[in-house]
Amino acid sequence: MSATSDTTETTGGPSLPQRRRLVTEIPGPRSRELMARKTAAVAAGVGSVMPVFARRAGGGVVEDVDGNSLIDFGSGIAVTSVGNSAEAVVRRATAQLEQFTHTCAMVTPYESYVEVCEELARLTPGDHRKKSILVNSGAEAVENAVKIARYHTRRQAVVVFDHGYHGRTNLTMALTAKNMPYKHGFGPFAPEVYRVPMAYPYRWPGGAENCAEEAAAQVVEQITRQVGAENTAAIVVEPILGEGGFIVPARGFLPRIAEFAREHGIVFVADEIQSGFCRTGQWFASEDEGLVPDLVTTAKGIAGGLPLAAVTGRAEIMDAAHSGGLGGTYGGNPVACAAALGAIETMRELDLPARARHIGEILLPRLAELAAKHPVIGDVRGRGAMVAVELVRPGTKEPDPAATAKVAAACHAEGLLVLTTGTYGNVVRFLPPLVIGDDLLHEGLDILDHALTTL
Numbered sequence: 001m002s003a004t005s006d007t008t009e010t011t012g013g014p015s016l017p018q019r020r021r022l023v024t025e026i027p028g029p030r031s032r033e034l035m036a037r038k039t040a041a042v043a044a045g046v047g048s049v050m051p052v053f054a055r056r057a058g059g060g061v062v063e064d065v066d067g068n069s070l071i072d073f074g075s076g077i078a079v080t081s082v083g084n085s086a087e088a089v090v091r092r093a094t095a096q097l098e099q100f101t102h103t104c105a106m107v108t109p110y111e112s113y114v115e116v117c118e119e120l121a122r123l124t125p126g127d128h129r130k131k132s133i134l135v136n137s138g139a140e141a142v143e144n145a146v147k148i149a150r151y152h153t154r155r156q157a158v159v160v161f162d163h164g165y166h167g168r169t170n171l172t173m174a175l176t177a178k179n180m181p182y183k184h185g186f187g188p189f190a191p192e193v194y195r196v197p198m199a200y201p202y203r204w205p206g207g208a209e210n211c212a213e214e215a216a217a218q219v220v221e222q223i224t225r226q227v228g229a230e231n232t233a234a235i236v237v238e239p240i241l242g243e244g245g246f247i248v249p250a251r252g253f254l255p256r257i258a259e260f261a262r263e264h265g266i267v268f269v270a271d272e273i274q275s276g277f278c279r280t281g282q283w284f285a286s287e288d289e290g291l292v293p294d295l296v297t298t299a300k301g302i303a304g305g306l307p308l309a310a311v312t313g314r315a316e317i318m319d320a321a322h323s324g325g326l327g328g329t330y331g332g333n334p335v336a337c338a339a340a341l342g343a344i345e346t347m348r349e350l351d352l353p354a355r356a357r358h359i360g361e362i363l364l365p366r367l368a369e370l371a372a373k374h375p376v377i378g379d380v381r382g383r384g385a386m387v388a389v390e391l392v393r394p395g396t397k398e399p400d401p402a403a404t405a406k407v408a409a410a411c412h413a414e415g416l417l418v419l420t421t422g423t424y425g426n427v428v429r430f431l432p433p434l435v436i437g438d439d440l441l442h443e444g445l446d447i448l449d450h451a452l453t454t455l
């Protein structure tokens with residue numbers, strides 16, 4: 001089965017017709033009933049983008065409990081890149097479930113853990129000797145990257161960027177830029193975290209053409225004067241910023257930062273949790289500018305929907321911590337490892353980096369057309385299947401989160417699952433499963449066009 005043809009069936013998992021179909025209003029009666037139960041039983045802090053409950057999902061669609069079939073432009077926040085219940089993921093995870101579910105990698109290890117680490121060494125940028133640790137979530141991966149960098153350098157400071165997002169645990173809240181909803185009320189936060197400017201071309205005061213150079217100069221100046229390069233353990237950056245608004249740093253900025261890190265013995269950490277594993281048209285977004293990070297954090301797309309995350313990096317850095325210093329009960333769970341091997345197999349077999357580029361070639365020109373037609377679109381950006389539009393008050397760059405919420409709601413009502421993002425809440429992002437058919441992509445864009453028209 002080819003991922004590029006407009007198949008009516010999915011590339012694996014449940015045989016779901018690959019079409020949008022609305023049989024009730026959104027949300028339907030069954031979803032409304034479940035939402036009442038959710039409200040009664042689940043903590044209010046756990047939100048829902050769409051008030052519909054999922055029953056099945058596969059290929060480019062999510063089917064709800066009322067039988068509505070939604071076009072999926074979210075992939076469960078950039079996770080199901082290989083599609084939901086991808087054949088190889090289900091096959092390998094099922095086989096593992098029948099063998100054993102857990103022994104704990106720190107008690108009696110198993111081959112699949114090692115195999116995932118071997119794959120990570122092969123797939124992440126650079127041909128130096130690499131090692132990995134497996135954990136459960138993206139936040140936990142970032143925490144471990146910081147622990148490892150601190151141990152290796154014997155330094156404490158961690159430098160992060162405006163608009164950065166790295167998780168919701170205490171340390172990663174400190175690393176995350178945006179207050180609401182991630183940090184508000186949850187302090188105090190971990191110390192020794194310093195935030196520096198991001199080269200955000202659309203909003204750079206000196207203009208997009210000067211953005212890379214000016215932003216890099218400010219970063220170097222701030223680290224040098226305010227933190228001290230000699231006190232800095234790590235610089236942690238997303239090669240394309242996810243929750244900050246799908247910001248693609250101005251070309252040249254990241255290489256300059258990586259060079260500064262190298263000159264001063266600072267561990268350069270690429271957080272590829274959202275941008276990694278084929279999403280941007282390459283295995284890792286760092287490759288676009290030839291970056292070779294010292295450490296790479298991965299999660300989301302790595303295991304086709306099962307919880308798994310990793311830190312991968314230079315063997316001498318990864319080996320710094322004492323034996324027993326890193327770990328966790330469930331890290332690298334065998335079922336999640338089997339799923340990851342199935343997901344990686346699928347990415348290779350279907351050449352999902354190429355497929356992500358193909359998706360970008362459909363999305364980006366059509367979004368540019370929409371921008372010409374709808375002045376509310378201030379910027380179109382992204383790479384591969386990680387693209388977005390930023391909405392502003394026409395004729396200005398003033399963020400318009402209200403219009404953004406309206407557009408998303410109108411898309412949802414028509415059966416298109418889109419997510420919003422961004423520091424200003426004014427970005428609509430597109431993160432389809434990489435196995436989605438071209439017809440669904442076009443139909444989704446038609447719905448978006450209509451939603452913008454009826455603003």
Ligand code: PLZ
Nearest residue numbers: 137138139165166167238242271273274
């Ligand atoms: N680093 C770059 O994108 C997770 C957050 C969803 P976890 N992004 C989705 C939400 O609102 O909680 C993310 C990321 C980058 C780290 C993380 C954290 O990964 O698996 O959610 O812990």
